[in-house]
Amino acid sequence: MKETLRRVGAAMAQLVRGAGLALVSYLFLALILFTAFVTVLVVGAAVLPETVQLLRRTAGFKRRLVGGWTGRPVPEAYLPLTGDVRARVRTALTDPGTWRDLRWLAVHFVYGLVLLYVALPLVVLGLLVDGVWCGLVGRRAVLLPLVVRLADLDAHWSRLLLLPSPEAQRSADLAERVEELTVTRAGAVAAHGAELRRIERDLHDGTQARLVSLSMRVGLARRAYDKDPEAAKKLLADAQDQAEEALTELRHVVRGIHPPILTDRGLVGAVRALAAGSGLDVAVHDDGVEAGTRAPAAVEAAAYFVVAEALTNAAKHSGSERASVELSRRGAVLRVVVRDEGRGGVDESGGSGLLGMRRRVAALDGTVEVSSPVGGPTVIEVELPCAW
Incomplete structure (x- = not known):
C-alpha cells in the first residue's frame, strides 16, 4: 500500500515537472521566433548557437527525468558547437539533434499539459469517491494507478521523440571521436x-x-x-x-x-628493477603479461614510465613505505595499477608528473584514472590498447 502511494506521488511529481517543461516550451517559442528574426538580419546570427545550447540543456533535463522514471537512460547525440560564429551557426542548423529537440518541444507543449490536466481530476475524483487514499488503495481502485500510467505515457512519448536516430548517433560519435583525437x-x-x-x-x-x-x-x-x-x-x-x-x-x-632494460628483461623484469630501486617496499603482481607475445615497444615504454613516475611520486610525497604494482592483460588491453598506502590528496596541478603521464598514455589512445582521497590510498590505473 505504501509503495503504491509512493509510486502515485512520484508519478504526480513527474507529470508536474513535465507540465513545467511544457510551459517553458511556450517561452521557448518566443525565444525561437526572436532568434530566427535576428538570424535573418545576420547581425544577430551569434544568438542562434546559444539558443540551440539552451534547447539542448532543456531536452537533456527531460532525458534525465525520463531516465530516472524508467530506469533506462535516454542517450543524446549532438554535433559539437565549436569554431567561429559561421561554423557554429552552420552546425546548429544542420545538426539533426536540433530539429529533433524542436519537434519534441512542440509536441511536448501539448501532451505535457494534457497529461497533467487529465491526472489532476483523477486524483480529485479518487479522493471524493473513497474519502481517503488508504481506502481507495485497499479496494484496488483503478483511478489513482491511472496516474502512474499517464506518467509512463509521458516517459514513453518523450523517449520516442528524444531518442536519436542511428545515423545521428553515428555522426555524433564520429564528431566526438574527431574532437577527442584532436585533443589527444x-x-x-x-x-x-x-x-x-x-x-x-x-x-x-x-x-x-x-x-x-x-x-x-x-x-x-x-x-x-x-x-x-x-x-x-x-x-x-x-x-x-x-x-x-x-x-x-x-x-x-x-x-x-627507451630503457634498454625493457629490451633485455621485458616489461615485468624492468618493473621489478624499478621496484627494487624505488626505496619503497613494492610488491609486483604479474597476471600473465608476458605469456606469449609481448606488447609493442611503445606500449611497454609507456607502461614502464607510468610505473616509474608513480613510484617516484609515492616515494617523494605519499609518506608511505609500501606500494604495489599490478600488471595484467585483458584482451587487447595492457592494464597497469599502481597503489600506495600514503596520505593521498594528490593535486594534479601541483607538478606531480601526472600531466606528462596522461599525455604519454593519451598518445597511445589509452586512459588514466586517478583515485586519491585525502587520507589515502592513491591508486593510478592505466589501460593501454595494444596488439599482443
Whole structure:
C-alpha cells in the first residue's frame, strides 16, 4: 500500500515537472521566433548557437527525468558547437539533434499539459469517491494507478521523440571521436616537444659538456707529449675518465628515450628493477603479461614510465613505505595499477608528473584514472590498447 502511494506521488511529481517543461516550451517559442528574426538580419546570427545550447540543456533535463522514471537512460547525440560564429551557426542548423529537440518541444507543449490536466481530476475524483487514499488503495481502485500510467505515457512519448536516430548517433560519435583525437594529438605533440627539449637539455648540459672537456684534454696531451710525457699521460688519464663519464651521461639519455632494460628483461623484469630501486617496499603482481607475445615497444615504454613516475611520486610525497604494482592483460588491453598506502590528496596541478603521464598514455589512445582521497590510498590505473 505504501509503495503504491509512493509510486502515485512520484508519478504526480513527474507529470508536474513535465507540465513545467511544457510551459517553458511556450517561452521557448518566443525565444525561437526572436532568434530566427535576428538570424535573418545576420547581425544577430551569434544568438542562434546559444539558443540551440539552451534547447539542448532543456531536452537533456527531460532525458534525465525520463531516465530516472524508467530506469533506462535516454542517450543524446549532438554535433559539437565549436569554431567561429559561421561554423557554429552552420552546425546548429544542420545538426539533426536540433530539429529533433524542436519537434519534441512542440509536441511536448501539448501532451505535457494534457497529461497533467487529465491526472489532476483523477486524483480529485479518487479522493471524493473513497474519502481517503488508504481506502481507495485497499479496494484496488483503478483511478489513482491511472496516474502512474499517464506518467509512463509521458516517459514513453518523450523517449520516442528524444531518442536519436542511428545515423545521428553515428555522426555524433564520429564528431566526438574527431574532437577527442584532436585533443589527444595536441597533447601528444606537447609531450613530444617536452621530451625533445629534455633530451636536448641533457645532451647540452651533460654529454656535450663532457665531450668538449674531453677534446680539450686530448689537445693539451698532444701538445705536452714531446715536452712533458708524464704530464701528457696524466692528461690522457683524465681524458679517459671524461670519456667514461660522457658514456654514462649518454646511457642516461638513452634510458630516458627507451630503457634498454625493457629490451633485455621485458616489461615485468624492468618493473621489478624499478621496484627494487624505488626505496619503497613494492610488491609486483604479474597476471600473465608476458605469456606469449609481448606488447609493442611503445606500449611497454609507456607502461614502464607510468610505473616509474608513480613510484617516484609515492616515494617523494605519499609518506608511505609500501606500494604495489599490478600488471595484467585483458584482451587487447595492457592494464597497469599502481597503489600506495600514503596520505593521498594528490593535486594534479601541483607538478606531480601526472600531466606528462596522461599525455604519454593519451598518445597511445589509452586512459588514466586517478583515485586519491585525502587520507589515502592513491591508486593510478592505466589501460593501454595494444596488439599482443
